[in-house]
Structures are given as C-alpha cells and as structure tokens.
Amino acid sequence: MTAYIVYESMFGNTAGLAESVAAGVATCLPVELVEVGDAPMIRDLVTELLIVGAPTHVFGLSRPRTRDDAVDRAGQVISDGRLMRDWIDSRSALSLSVATFDTHVNAPIPGSAAKTMARLLTRRGCTLVTDPVSFQVAGTDGPVVSGELERATEWGAYVARRVGLRPSPA
Numbered sequence: 001m002t003a004y005i006v007y008e009s010m011f012g013n014t015a016g017l018a019e020s021v022a023a024g025v026a027t028c029l030p031v032e033l034v035e036v037g038d039a040p041m042i043r044d045l046v047t048e049l050l051i052v053g054a055p056t057h058v059f060g061l062s063r064p065r066t067r068d069d070a071v072d073r074a075g076q077v078i079s080d081g082r083l084m085r086d087w088i089d090s091r092s093a094l095s096l097s098v099a100t101f102d103t104h105v106n107a108p109i110p111g112s113a114a115k116t117m118a119r120l121l122t123r124r125g126c127t128l129v130t131d132p133v134s135f136q137v138a139g140t141d142g143p144v145v146s147g148e149l150e151r152a153t154e155w156g157a158y159v160a161r162r163v164g165l166r167p168s169p170a
C-alpha cells in the first residue's frame with residue numbers, strides 16, 4: 001500500500017512543504033507525491049491515506065482568476081493545469097482517509113484552503129483523520145517561514161500514525 005500526497009503550488013512553497021510531509025509519512029509507509037495535474041482521478045485511488053495540500057487563495061482554494069494573478073506575478077507557476085478544486089470535485093462517493101494542509105501568509109487573514117478541501121472531501125464521504133493544518137509563508141511568493149518544513153515532517157508522521165501506520169523498522 002502507498003500513501004498519496006497530492007499538491008497544488010504556484011511559487012513552490014506548498015510543493016516544498018509537501019516534500020517535507022512526505023518525508024514524515026515515509027517513516028511509516030511508501031509515499032507517492034504528485035502535482036495535482038499529474039494525479040490519477042480521485043475516484044480511482046486505492047490508498048490507506050490521501051493527503052492534499054494547496055495554497056490559500058482569497059480565503060480558500062485557487063480559482064482560475066487567482067491562478068491568473070499568480071501567473072501575472074511569477075511569469076510561470078508550477079501548477080498550470082488542473083485546479084485542486086476540480087480534482088477533488090469528483091461526482092463519485094469516496095471512502096478515503098484524508099488529511100489536508102495549506103500554506104497561508106503569516107498574517108491574520110481569515111480563510112484556509114485546507115478547511116475548504118476538508119469540507120469538499122468529507123461531503124463526498126471521506127473521513128478526516130485530523131484537523132486541517134496551515135503552514136506559514138512569509139509573503140505571497142514565500143519563503144516558507146523558518147521551522148515550518150520541520151513541523152510539516154512531524155505532521156506527516158503524526159498523520160500516518162493516526163491511520164494506524166507504525167514506523168517501519170530501520
């Protein structure tokens with residue numbers, strides 16, 4: 001069995017955090033880390049654990065217009081195909097164990113892509129194994145705030161333990 005981590009990222013911060021989360025999960029079971037445009041259809045996933053990560057855009061998940069804003073800013077973005085909200089928005093009923101994380105600027109702005117993804121996934125029948133979590137970035141294009149990559153690795157291991165997975169013997 002393999003855990004899946006699917007991420008969306010414009011400037012690379014969520015992608016970097018997804019790698020850190022994967023390092024934590026990998027202490028318990030093999031992990032596949034994929035950008036959302038390369039992910040298989042969500043209804044086809046067979047996995048003990050699905051973790052999804054995305055940047056917070058305008059209090060929630062990205063939309064075509066917010067992605068255009070990111071492209072205007074960066075020239076090119078990592079996730080330039082399918083939107084996370086479209087990948088999650090499968091019409092099928094799902095029965096996956098899921099955890100969600102986002103990146104959020106280090107400022108008191110309400111809203112969270114992780115909470116939006118949790119809401120969409122539980123509506124489809126998924127079980128949330130822990131509360132949505134946010135990791136901080138210093139500004140719109142980053143960088144990730146000091147200590148957050150380490151926290152992401154710890155969180156990945158914690159999530160794997162929550163679904164009953166134990167660290168593999170060395």
Ligand SMILES: Cc1cc2nc3c(=O)[nH]c(=O)nc-3n(C[C@H](O)[C@H](O)[C@H](O)COP(=O)(O)O)c2cc1C
Pocket residue numbers: 008009010011012013014015054055056057058059060065066067069070103104105106109110111137139140141142
């Ligand atoms: C169009 C746009 C809207 C954004 N809206 C928010 C927001 O509402 N709240 C927030 O905390 N950050 C917001 N941000 C900052 C993003 O969260 C930040 O760019 C992201 O976490 C960086 O991750 P990435 O490099 O993986 O894209 C916004 C960024 C963009 C480009």
